[in-house]
Amino acid sequence: ELSDKLKKPVTEVIRELIFVGVMAGINQEIDFETAEKLCKKFDVQAIEKEEEEGAVEEDTDLEEDINGVKRSPIITVMGHVDHGKTSLLDAIKQTDVTSTEAGGITQHIGAYTVKVNNETLTFLDTPGHEAFTAMRARGAKITDIVILVVAADDGIMPQTVEAINHCKAAEVPMIIAINKMDKVGANPDRVKQELTEHGLVAEDWGGDVICVPVSAHTREGLEQLLEMVVLSSEMMELKADPDRNAKGTVVEARLDKGRGPVATLLVQNGTLKVGDSIYVGTTYGRIRAMFNDKGEKIKEAGPSMPAEILGLSDVPSSGERFVVAKDEKTARARADKKAESIRQEKFQKSHKVSLEDLYSQIQEGKVKELDLIVKADVQGSVEAIIQSLEKLSTNTVKVRVIHGAVGAISETDITLASASNALIIGFNVRPTVNASAMAEKEEVEIKTYRIIYDALEDIKSAMVGLLDPEY
Numbered sequence: 001e002l003s004d005k006l007k008k009p010v011t012e013v014i015r016e017l018i019f020v021g022v023m024a025g026i027n028q029e030i031d032f033e034t035a036e037k038l039c040k041k042f043d044v045q046a047i048e049k050e051e052e053e054g055a056v057e058e059d060t061d062l063e064e065d066i067n068g069v070k071r072s073p074i075i076t077v078m079g080h081v082d083h084g085k086t087s088l089l090d091a092i093k094q095t096d097v098t099s100t101e102a103g104g105i106t107q108h109i110g111a112y113t114v115k116v117n118n119e120t121l122t123f124l125d126t127p128g129h130e131a132f133t134a135m136r137a138r139g140a141k142i143t144d145i146v147i148l149v150v151a152a153d154d155g156i157m158p159q160t161v162e163a164i165n166h167c168k169a170a171e172v173p174m175i176i177a178i179n180k181m182d183k184v185g186a187n188p189d190r191v192k193q194e195l196t197e198h199g200l201v202a203e204d205w206g207g208d209v210i211c212v213p214v215s216a217h218t219r220e221g222l223e224q225l226l227e228m229v230v231l232s233s234e235m236m237e238l239k240a241d242p243d244r245n246a247k248g249t250v251v252e253a254r255l256d257k258g259r260g261p262v263a264t265l266l267v268q269n270g271t272l273k274v275g276d277s278i279y280v281g282t283t284y285g286r287i288r289a290m291f292n293d294k295g296e297k298i299k300e301a302g303p304s305m306p307a308e309i310l311g312l313s314d315v316p317s318s319g320e321r322f323v324v325a326k327d328e329k330t331a332r333a334r335a336d337k338k339a340e341s342i343r344q345e346k347f348q349k350s351h352k353v354s355l356e357d358l359y360s361q362i363q364e365g366k367v368k369e370l371d372l373i374v375k376a377d378v379q380g381s382v383e384a385i386i387q388s389l390e391k392l393s394t395n396t397v398k399v400r401v402i403h404g405a406v407g408a409i410s411e412t413d414i415t416l417a418s419a420s421n422a423l424i425i426g427f428n429v430r431p432t433v434n435a436s437a438m439a440e441k442e443e444v445e446i447k448t449y450r451i452i453y454d455a456l457e458d459i460k461s462a463m464v465g466l467l468d469p470e471y
C-alpha cells in the first residue's frame with residue numbers, strides 16, 4: 001500500500017525499511033513513525049490520518065463536557081490519623097437505604113455511591129491524601145470535593161495541614177467535617193480558630209469555608225454534611241456526556257485467582273458497557289463482566305459511576321486512565337504504543353523542574369511559578385523560610401511554597417512534589433531512605449541546606465541563570 005502511494009517498487013521500499021532497522025515483509029503493517037521516516041527518505045511528507053471519531057482519543061482529557069448533562073460529584077475523605085475518616089466513610093455508607101433494603105452489603109471495590117434526596121454522591125473508599133496525591137502524580141484528577149475530617153477534641157494536626165496543602169495544590173474545594181462532637185472536650189470553635197491559621201475561614205466566621213459538626217458514632221450532623229456536599233456540587237455545575245464512549249480512571253486493581261485481573265474503574269465521561277474494548281496504560285481488554293458497588297451484575301456504568309470490571313489482559317495501576325477504543329485490536333495497538341513510548345521516554349530527559357535548568361525553563365516560558373516544598377527541623381524555621389522564599393518572586397516567576405512542615409523529607413512529600421512539579425528544600429533535615437529512592441525514581445530534586453541564606457542565594461541565582469553547575 002505504501003509503495004503504491006509512494007509510486008516506488010516494493011523491493012525498494014523494503015530495502016529502505018531495512019536501513020531504518022525494520023525487517024518487514026510485504027504484507028506487514030508498520031506504524032506511523034516508521035512510515036514517516038521512510039517517506040522522508042523519498043522526500044515525501046507523511047501525514048497521520050485522524051482515526052474515526054470517538055474511536056481513539058489519544059489524550060484522555062477529562063475536562064468538563066459543556067454539552068453534557070449533570071453528573072454526580074466524586075468525593076474523597078481526608079484528615080489526620082484517628083480523626084475518624086474510616087468511621088465517617090462507614091457511617092455514610094449506611095445512610096444508603098437502597099443497600100440496606102435489598103439486604104445487600106456494600107462490597108469493597110474502592111468506591112461507592114450513596115443517594116441523598118435523589119442525588120447520587122460517589123465516594124472514593126481510600127481515605128487520605130497519600131492515595132489522592134499518588135493518583136494526581138499519575139495525572140489523574142478525579143476528586144471534585146474533599147471532606148476534611150478534623151476531630152473536635154484534637155484540632156488541626158500535622159496530617160490535617162498536609163491534607164489542606166495537598167488539596168490546595170490540586171485546587172480541590174474542601175468541606176470541613178468537625179468530627180467526634182459526641183466526645184467531652186469537643187471544641188469546634190478551637191478547630192475553626194486553627195483553620196484560620198491556614199487561610200480557611202468558616203462561614204459563620206465571615207469566610208467561605210463550610211464547616212459541619214458531626215459524629216460518626218451518633219450520626220449527628222451526617223445528613224447536613226451530605227446536604228452541604230450536594231449543595232456545593234450543584235454550584236460546581238459538574239457535567240458529562242453519557243452518550244460518548246467512556247473514559248475515566250482506575251481506582252483499584254488486583255489479580256483474582258479465579259477471575260484474573262479485576263479493576264475498579266471510575267467512569268468520568270461517557271458510558272462504559274459490557275463488551276467495550278478498552279486500553280489502560282499498557283494493558284487492554286474487552287469487558288467480560290461488570291459489577292456495581294453492591295456486588296450486582298450491571299451492563300453499563302454512566303458518568304461518576306464506579307464499576308468493577310473483568311477482562312483486562314493485565315493488572316493496571318490505580319490512577320491510570322482508561323479509554324474505550326473502537327475494537328480490541330485498536331485497544332491492543334494503543335496499549336502497545338504506550339509501552340513503546342514508555343521505553344522511549346526512559347531515554348529522554350525528563351521535564352521535571354530542577355534548579356540547574358530553571359533559568360532556561362523560565363526563558364522558554366515553561367515555568368511561570370516555582371513551586372517549593374519546605375521541610376525543616378523546627379517550626380520557627382519553616383515559617384521564616386517560607387516568608388523569605390516567597391519574597392524572591394519576580395514579575396516573571398512567582399515563588400510559591402505549596403507545603404511547609406517540620407520533619408524529615410518523606411515519601412508523601414516526594415509524591416506531592418512529583419504531582420505538582422515542585423522542588424523540595426530541606427533545612428537541617430534529610431530525606432528518609434525510602435524517600436531518597438523514590439525521589440530518584442520520580443526525578444524530584446531535593447536540596448538540603450544548613451543556612452537559610454544559602455538556599456535563598458541558590459534560588460535567586462537559579463532564577464537569573466547564574467547558578468554554577470554542580471560537579
Ligand code: GDP
Nearest residue numbers: 080081082083084085086087180183215216217
Ligand atoms: P481514621 O484513622 O481517620 O480512619 O480514624 P478511624 O475512623 O479509624 O477512627 C479512629 C478512632 O476514633 C476509632 O477508635 C473510632 O471509633 C473513633 N471515632 C471515630 N469517629 C468518632 C466519633 O464521631 N465519636 C467518637 N467518640 N469516636 C469516634
